[in-house]
Amino acid sequence: MTQLKSLKATSFAALRSGRRLGLTWTELAVCLAILFVLVALIFPVTRGGWRGGARETARRMQCSNNLKQIGLALHNYEQKYKMLPPAYTVDADGNRLHSWRTLILPYLEEAALYEKVDFSKAWDDPANEAVRSKQVPAYQCPSNQSSAGDTTYLAIVGDRNILRPQQGRAFTEVVDGLRNTVMVVEADALQAVHWMSPQDASEDTFISSDSKSKTSHANGRNVCMADGSVQFLSNSTARDTLQSLATVDGNEQPSPRMRQ
Secondary structure (H helix, E strand, O other), rough: OOHHHHHHHHHHHHHOOOOOOOHHHHHHHHHHHHHHHHHHHHHOOOOOOHHHHHHHHHHHHHHHHHHHHHHHHHHHHHHHOOOOOOOOEEEOOOOOEEEEHHOOOOHHHOHEEEEEEEEOOOOOHHHHHHOOOOOOOOOOOOOOOOOOOOOOOEEEEEEOOOOEEEEEOOOOHHHOOOOHEEEEEOHHHHOOOOOOOOEEEEEHHOOOOOOOOOOEEEEEEEEOOOOEEEEEOOOHHHHHHHHHHOOOOOOOOOOOOEOO
């Protein structure tokens, strides 16, 4: 109690003598102005830089969500048919007809669109014009500036890759492990194809990507692994690591430079 009385007496004496116990509004404003200048010097950005960065982060997140939907659709297809879809279907003469992206439409909540496809005719046949003119949101990366209807979400196709030409593959055949095998990759923007087109990425195309690749996102690309997870793969990832991620039975132990 004695200390409290002493503090009150000291404060009162200070007020009477004209001494201040804190900052005036003017001094506070000056301090804030100095702080603002220091922040501007430490974090220099162009006009709209923060907003632009936030928009790209949001676009990359949407791209990641697209790939997660595609991965889930492929898993649901495999669960029903006990194998993944073939990379593409063919006619009696071996001509390519339709892409795996068309085959999984029912699992992307696009069953109505799927029902309109004439699978006996090629994807670019006039009979499929009505479907071809539609866009499927899950196949559109918001950062991709390609033509409407085009997609950069491509499977790695080959006999030793997860999607094979003309025939399916069961997940049990992926001896390297689902989490160690790339299923769908976000390709170079120059490799974009129409979402119905039975064209994808080869293993050589995938492993030849480097820091000069024109990916939709800065410094790398999103990839969907065979377990359905989505990772961000750096453009500087070593070639041998890309090789190990592409194949299903190489018995590699990859240490990919990835980040989510």
